[in-house]
Amino acid sequence: MIVQRLWADDKYDDKFYDDFIARIKKNSGSCDEVWMCTLGAMPELSTHAAYAEKLKGYAEKLRAAGITVSLQVARTIGHGAKGDAANYAGEPAGANFTVDLSGQEENGFYCARNEGFREYFAEVCRIYCEKLHPSSVYFDDDLRLRSWAGKLRCACPACLKAFNEKFGAEYTAETLGKAVEENAEIREKFLDFTYDNIAEFAERISRACVEGYKDVIVGLQHGSYSGELYQKVFAAMKKSGAKAFGSRCGAGAYTDDEPFRIVEKVNDLECQFSRLPDFVTHRCPEIEGYPHLYYDKSAHGFLMESVLNLAQGFNFLSFAAFCANYETELFDDFNEKFAENRAYLDKLAAANVGTRRIGVCNFIPKNYYLTDYDYPNGALTPSMYMCPSFYYGLPVTYERKGNNAYYLPAELVSALTEEEIDMLLKSPVVLSGQAVMELEKRGLKDKIGVGAKPIKGGYYEENIPDYGSCNCTYYCGECTALSGGVKALSYYAPHSEMNMVKEPFKGGEIAACIAKTVYGAQWLAIGYAPERRMPSLAKARMVLDAVAEISDAMPVKICGCNRLLQYPRGNERGVTAVTLLNASMERTKSFEVKIENPAGGSFEWLAMDQKPVVPEVSRNGNFVSVKLPELAGWSAGTLFIK
Ligand SMILES: [Zn+2]
Structure with a gap:
């Protein structure tokens, strides 16, 4: 359930992995899976192969410690401008950058329609999957219509030609841009057309993963741009015949400085979650501190975000916490916290099955x-x-x-x-x-x-x-x-x-x-x-x-003067669980919640850093009043009902 994502970085050497594994062993249950990472930019395929070979040794260490090994494909279309320092020696001949709807070329962002580009990333996926046999492969979040500096895309000559042929039109990038802005019908056509391009690429690289290792789970990292049309990308990935399909929903990195931004991100992720097709069974939130920093976000902050995400329906957790390369002395905080709270997290995930x-x-x-x-x-x-x-x-x-x-x-x-x-x-x-x-x-x-x-x-x-x-x-x-x-x-x-x-x-x-x-x-x-x-x-x-x-x-009524947020779940029998977040700095007093139509007669309260409590309950017709203990500031607890 608990996944740590690691970047491709020379800092992750034998010494790092030995230390990383020792800290996890000391805190049993604090990490189950690691996502290793392919090299970024576009090095030659032989460089990828050599790097995959190096990762294979670390993968064996992890597996020997009982940790599942997975992979993230570091980038596809692009994360930013093509820098001089990065390795682009493997850039396929004829690969071209995307062009936005004002006619501007987007330096560093590749058009996914290009055959050389498609084959390059298919080969990258095949190479790593053959070598590592990863449990799952997740494509990084640049596989989208807009990303980072990139605008709505693509109107490169090849894409324009295909669009014009499909719709019998004669647009330039600029005239198409104007039409897309002013005419909802053209906008819809263009979005649909562009998602088809991304979906074809996603299908190609998903198939390559399966060719490299037939039992692989294929997943997509994505963000809040993912509306209904994004389902095309998942549908295309499904055609690859992978063992199962995953989503890692994301929306930025928020820290202890702004706990409310974490709450907003959690809501954003639920929006993405609610739009996923049913066949996407592996669903995790992205939970991040700032890149290369651990110090900015406490273990408590990571845990609070985890509890809220699981309460919304996710079934595992994907962290970019230890992408913090230089603060390994802080990793124990995280591992201790998650080991101590593991039973609560497992119970939250289990309570999602068959409920909404x-x-x-x-x-x-x-x-x-x-x-x-x-x-x-x-x-x-x-x-x-x-x-x-x-x-x-x-x-x-x-x-x-x-x-x-x-x-x-x-x-x-x-x-x-x-x-x-x-x-x-x-x-x-x-x-x-x-x-x-x-x-x-x-x-x-x-x-x-x-x-x-x-x-x-x-x-x-x-x-x-x-x-x-x-x-x-x-x-x-x-x-x-x-x-x-x-x-x-x-x-x-x-x-x-x-x-x-x-x-x-x-x-x-x-x-x-x-x-x-x-x-x-x-x-x-x-x-x-x-x-x-x-x-x-x-x-x-x-x-x-x-x-x-x-x-x-509103089957759950929170009584008293507090600033509690609620995340109830239920099924046809009634309310099965409600997670409560104390959205204030102050510890609450002991408080009462009234539940209309609870799904059962057995109640248990689990909260962050607390021992389980069987609360005092009184009944009045369809309502049950439950007396709950104090809850610390910016801290969450869940009432489980069965
Ligand atoms: Zn293009």
């Missing part, structure tokens, strides 16, 4: 990549659209199976199909006033049961009558005043701190309400700036109660 995430589903229309928000800078990133405000206790997920309450982002309303609109009108939906205005533009004013008008700028306060006199002030770049609705939940106050209310605003308008659609589904509309992530306790409670009122997306 429960919560409010971030709704991504199938045509999301045709919106102007996504082009040209959005990088086809569905995870940029997520329920933004209510991290404090509201379970949000990209999982579509089984969830029927949705968050609808305003930016994506223009991309909704008629069928999607109809489905949403029949479902509980959480949305902002901005989204209401976008729906009005699409002529749906009479169907959604709520209206919205913009308020310009200023700082506003909100009165939330049912939740005490706790008002909160916030800057409202995108505030709207709501109208209609069935039940008003809060109102704009006529004043604000420092009198920064702008004329002609007088206050009194509805700030949040529950509305009823033409089909009778209940929607929660929130008129104020949805990007605000820090609600007051009153506001958080108002939103949580309202979501519970309109939907069944």
